[in-house]
Amino acid sequence: MLDTRSLIQARLKTKDALIGIVGLGYVGLPLMLRYNAIGYRVLGIDIDESKISKLNAGQSYIEHIPAAKIAQACASGFEATSDFARVADCDALILCVPTPLNKYREPDMSFVIDTTDALKRYLRAGQIVSLESTTYPGTTEEELLPRIEEGGLRVGENIFLVYSPEREDPGNPDFETRTIPKVIGGHTSACLEVGIALYEQAIDQVVPVSSTKAAEMTKLLENIHRAVNIGLVNEMKIVADRMGIDIFEVVDAAATKPFGFTAYYPGPGLGGHCIPIDPFYLTWKAREYGLHTRFIELSGEVNRAMPEYVVTKLVNGLNDRGKPVKGSRVLVLGIAYKKNVDDMRESPSVEIMEMIEAKGGIVAYSDPHVEVFPKMRQHRFNLTSEVLTAQNLASFDAVVLATDHERFDYELIRQHSKLLIDSRGKYRLPEEHIVKA
16 A cells, blocks of 8 residues: 555656645746646636636736736646635645745745645645745745644655745746756655655756755855845946946956856846845844854845946936936836846836935836836836837936836937936947946
């Protein structure tokens, strides 16, 4: 007779298992599509009723995920629900919920904790729970483990717990869910074995590590590595600017070295769901061990100062033309956090808009990927995207290039902007009306 572990491994390998994806956003939705595409039954669970309605109608709310893929998934058995009682039907539960920071720049674990509390009463023997949300080392053991075992289940014996950090990169044409290697750490060796069975058919390469803590730290290292290097090049940008040197020219030249250098480019600040946030998860947890992560925190300070640096360039540019910010009409180009996507999480563009408005400027935006400024937890603008025409560009006192979408007509922008603040290095040749930021 097969034991609990062998039974769930067998169901996963034969694709008889029902996969439950909890949280249907930029991480959960691509994962749902992947499992659906390879023949698993998939149930999506989310608290947002508008998402549930759209998905069940075959519609998408993420630009780079076509509605046709959602409709195809629905036709082949996918269903979305807000009913957590359906958790009991699932063999695997993959948690893909947000882990933002609170106003004190400390981890906000409410989404993870509330989700776990919502599903724990419906957990049963023979399931695997996988947390994919980026978090500090120890979260899986400290927050999920005791809640899962509250009802008498025993992790590693009749229910299984793993941490496997998401590595989604929205809009990246070179990688997809299947081709990005998957790191997995289990609470026990049995948990790890079941975790591998969960992911190995959906992902080309599975990378097991020794514990959930190691997997949690892996994700933080990946993003702290980027945050620190971006902080370095942003600081170099300020130094180069004072010296009259184009930092983008310097990075391009340094990138010709075939070893020992990786090109990172400066910008108006950090955005997205990981890089602006993840370093603070480690610095917060490190304090529990009496450690002060000075290097990581310094890079965070540099990166957080970039929106203000861009606005200072705008203020100085207007001042040189005899205009105050107050009463000036300013157009921000691009409010997504990176080019060619509609993802606005932690976008520095929004912070720039708020700073301009706080100084009395009349702010507007243009973004081909975000037609209407969305409802956000911390930011409110009742705006729609401006159409870029020669006449409209010329009507603004200044234009701030914040996100360098490929769909922008950069020559049109160059020709018709009265003052152009370039935070992305799109304009390399010096012109009187272009200010590098």
